[in-house]
Amino acid sequence: MAEKDIINPENLVYEKTKVMTDKVLHYCPGCGHGTAHRLLADVIDELGIQGYTIGVAPVGCSVLAYYYFDVDMQEAAHGRAPAVATGIKRVLPEKYVFTYQGDGDLAAIGTAETIHACNRGENILMVFINNGIYGMTGGQMAPTTLPGMKSSTSPRGRDVRTMGNPLKMTELVAQLEGTYYVTRQSVHTPANARKAKRALKKALEYQKLNKGTCFVEIVSNCPSGWKMTPVESNKWMEEHMFPFYPLGDIKVPEK
């Protein structure tokens, strides 16, 4: 068959979902944020809930998330996305509500909001992008920065004696009564991206059950902050981030 015959609508396997706008993403080349955005948008499209979804954007690299998702979006003050999402969900309980936050937003300034929203068991989805660094402000050390990892404010590597230990937010919220489904995924390879998509889909579906908070961490890269090429950063992430932040389900609903 000639090549031009393959490219026609009936042979379509994968295209950018309509739940994402056509705006060019402002993220650095190779950033996992773009992939995570698209997978979440794919899931919203597949579940057919575009008109019933409300997202809450954070402060951080993904502050402009409301430009990219073609669903109702609300911007929250730094770290306060779970609190804003709580309000939205309580007023509009039939809507699907998600927050999309980075580690500076969810695990640093917004730790209290995160823990209390999870502890109250708010019926929302929290998507947590963890790249172990403050990407937007110039690669400073975050609560999630690995021991010994270099950043612009820990140029000799994070010394846990003076700078404290990294915070495993996902394990922490998994212990709370209010969480229903807690998992850690990544999006750097096709297999991982497909798994992450399944996790996001489950998490949104569980929202119908009204059983508690679903929390999906996505371990991601930061090529600019880590001073690597995207491909190197993905390799570095596999070698260094995954041993500390192991992938997989941490809390799954009882059957």
Place this chain on the structure above:
Amino acid sequence: MARKGDVVIEIEKCKGCEVCLSACPNQVLALSNEVNSKGYHYAVKVNAECIGCANCAIVCPDAVITVYREKK
């Protein structure tokens, strides 16, 4: 014989991150010698081995790849 596929790449949106290159099982993609208007070398198709598995599209951070596969 495996089913044949094809990809369409939106070159103006591509940032040349190369994540799709290693995701492809048949080394169909490579970076161009030319640059787009933003100055990035973009992904191009260099052979006809595409099987339409969509691995490149699912890892593309900028959603620039559309994948087609012929029906059986």
